[in-house]
Each structure stands twice: as C-alpha cells, then as structure tokens.
Amino acid sequence: MKILFLGDVMGRAGRRAITERLPKLRAEWKLDFVVVNAENSTSGMGLNRAHAKLLLDAGADCLTLGDHAFDQKEMLTFIEQEPRIIRPLNYANTPAPGKGARMFTAQNGRKVFVAQALGQVFMKxxxxxxxxxxxxxxKSAPRGGMADAVIVDFHAxxxxxxxxxxxxxDGRASLVVGTHTHVPTSDTMILPKGTAFQSDAGMCGDYHSVIGMEKTEPLRRFVTGMVKERFTPANGEATLSGVYVETDDRTGAxxxxxxxxxxxxLAQSGPT
Structure with a gap:
C-alpha cells in the first residue's frame, strides 16, 4: 500500500497548497491512503467545518487534530458528524467528542487503522x-491482522x-510519525520490526516565517518579552511536508x- 502523511496544515497558505497540489500528488504517486494533520488549518488555531470539508474534498482520507482540536467550537459537534476526523485518544480525562482511533477503508478496499495521541512532556x-x-x-486492530496498515500520529x-x-x-504500527513542532526532522527510517518512523513530519505552511507565523510578533516577543499583537499565519508559498510510506500488504510492515x-x-524531497 502507498500512504502519504502530511504534517500540520498552517492557515490559508497550507490549505491552498493542499487544494492545489494534493490531487496531483495522489495521481502521480498512485496513493492508496492520505492522512493530513489539520489542527492549525483555521487561522493557525484549530479546524472549522468549512476548512475540514475543503481538505477532505482535496483528497485527504483522514484528518487528525491535536492540542488545538476544539479551539474552533463548531468542531465539538462536527467531529461527531464527520467520521473522517479523529482527535487525540488522551485529549481529556473525561470523554471528549469524537474518536481518537478509527478503522478506515482505503480506495482499494484495504483496511487502514489510524490513531492519534498527545505527548506529555512540555505540553500546556x-x-x-x-x-x-x-x-x-x-490491540483492537493488529497490523497484518484486522488492519492492513496502522498509522499513528503522535502530537508532541x-x-x-x-x-x-x-x-x-515498533512491530505494531506501519508508521509512527510526530507532529506539532512544524519542523521536519531528518531521522526518517524503518525500525527493526518494520515500523516507519520520523520524529516530526513538519508543517504544510510558509517556512519564510516562525513555525508558520508572520515573523514580526514572534521576534518582538523574543526580544522584548512583551505581547503587542496576535500571531498571524504567514501567507507565502507553502511547503507540503510529511512522509511517504510503502507497506507490505501481507504483514503491514x-x-x-x-x-x-x-x-x-525547503529542499525538495519525495518519491520519484
């Protein structure tokens, strides 16, 4: 199976890049399944209904969220209506709306299990x-058993x-990939038991920025320690950042x- 995972979509620039490029990449790379982390899609803080539909219509099979899962209040109800959106399993100590893991059926009929969790270290x-x-x-969807592929988004x-x-x-997932920090790491590898890994997928956003935000206000805060304005997502040309994985249909590795x-x-990279 050919799978694409794309990191945090950041504001308008990220949404524009997804809608313009993802349909072409699906066709060119013959993708079977696409996961997009969408938790910064709406003004850099959360995901609303309209932007969720935009990303799904562009070719995402599943949208994951993160610590900003419900910053846009309409997601509290929309996530119950749209099964293609999942939030972190451990988002709250009491039941939260939506699901943190779900089985999906790829376009070729194969089963893909997607799960997300939030890290604990240095989170708010x-x-x-x-x-x-x-x-x-x-345990409910073993790789190579009920699930042909298992994808884990670890938002930390x-x-x-x-x-x-x-x-x-390792050995239980087909792909474990980090999100949240918006900077792609260079440790892409396959672990000993067949799990693809990258510490952070990076973001789908304008990198001529401070992790996706216009530079002026972040730089002011670094230098002065004072808040003057709200952060605003940068709106230049975005880089789609993520991970491409191929899996064994028999084992899910x-x-x-x-x-x-x-x-x-950023320097360009992807399957040829």
Missing part, C-alpha cells in the same frame, strides 16, 4: 499517558518522547519510507 496541560492509550487502541513537543513512542510501537517536502522554501 497534563494529558493522560499516551503509551497506555495507544497500547489499548492498537520533544523528540525524545516521539522516538520513545516509535520504539514502543513498512518496506519504504521517504520524507516529503513539496514546493515552498
């Missing part, structure tokens, strides 16, 4: 243990926790993994 509020949450979720701050999760799930950087400021 204490989330429940993501390792236990993903343990329980993946620090690379050590993300790498720990990769090793924790990754057989190939390639970092994706398409368009925009």
């Amino acid at each position: 509020k204490p989330f429940a243990d993501p390792f236990s949450a993903l343990d329980a979720a993946l 701050e620090v690379t050590s926790e993300k790498m720990g999760m990769g090793h924790w799930l 990754a057989t190939k993994v390639i970092p994706v950087r398409n368009g925009g400021q």
Whole structure:
C-alpha cells in the first residue's frame, strides 16, 4: 500500500497548497491512503467545518487534530458528524467528542487503522499517558491482522518522547510519525520490526516565517518579552511536508519510507 502523511496544515497558505497540489500528488504517486494533520488549518488555531470539508474534498482520507482540536467550537459537534476526523485518544480525562482511533477503508478496499495521541512532556496541560492509550487502541486492530496498515500520529513537543513512542510501537504500527513542532526532522527510517518512523513530519505552511507565523510578533516577543499583537499565519508559498510510506500488504510492515517536502522554501524531497 502507498500512504502519504502530511504534517500540520498552517492557515490559508497550507490549505491552498493542499487544494492545489494534493490531487496531483495522489495521481502521480498512485496513493492508496492520505492522512493530513489539520489542527492549525483555521487561522493557525484549530479546524472549522468549512476548512475540514475543503481538505477532505482535496483528497485527504483522514484528518487528525491535536492540542488545538476544539479551539474552533463548531468542531465539538462536527467531529461527531464527520467520521473522517479523529482527535487525540488522551485529549481529556473525561470523554471528549469524537474518536481518537478509527478503522478506515482505503480506495482499494484495504483496511487502514489510524490513531492519534498527545505527548506529555512540555505540553500546556497534563494529558493522560499516551503509551497506555495507544497500547489499548492498537490491540483492537493488529497490523497484518484486522488492519492492513496502522498509522499513528503522535502530537508532541520533544523528540525524545516521539522516538520513545516509535520504539514502543515498533512491530505494531506501519508508521509512527510526530507532529506539532512544524519542523521536519531528518531521522526518517524503518525500525527493526518494520515500523516507519520520523520524529516530526513538519508543517504544510510558509517556512519564510516562525513555525508558520508572520515573523514580526514572534521576534518582538523574543526580544522584548512583551505581547503587542496576535500571531498571524504567514501567507507565502507553502511547503507540503510529511512522509511517504510503502507497506507490505501481507504483514503491514513498512518496506519504504521517504520524507516529503513539496514546493515552498525547503529542499525538495519525495518519491520519484
């Protein structure tokens, strides 16, 4: 199976890049399944109904969220109506709207299980243990059993926790990929038991920025320690950043993994 995972979509620039380029990439790379992290799609803070539909219509099979999952209040109800959107398993200590893991059917009929969890280290509020949450979720859909492929989006701050999760799930997931920090890491690899891994997928946004935001206000805060204005997403040409994975249809193990950087400021990378 050929799978594409794209990192955090950042504002209008990210949405524009998805709508303009994803349909072409699906055709050129013969993609079977596409996951897009969409938690910064609406003004850099959350995802609304209209932008969710835009990304799904452009070719995303599943949208994941993150710590900003419900910053746009309409997502509290829309996520219950749209099964192609999932939020982190461990988002809250009480039941939250929507699901944190779900089985999907790819266009070729194969089953793809997608799960998401939030990290604990340096996050703004204490989330429940993501390792236990993903343990329980993946037991319901074993790789190479009920699921032809298993994709885990680990939305976390620090690379050590993300790498720990990769090793924790090695042999149980087809892909473990980090999101949240908006900067693609260069540790793309297949772990010993067949799990593709990258600490962070990066963002789908304008990299002539400070992690997707116009530079002026972040730089002012770094220098003065004072807040003057709200952060505003940068709106130049976006780079689509993520990971391309091919899996063995029999076992669900990754057989190939390639970092994706398409368009925009960054050095280009992707399947030939």
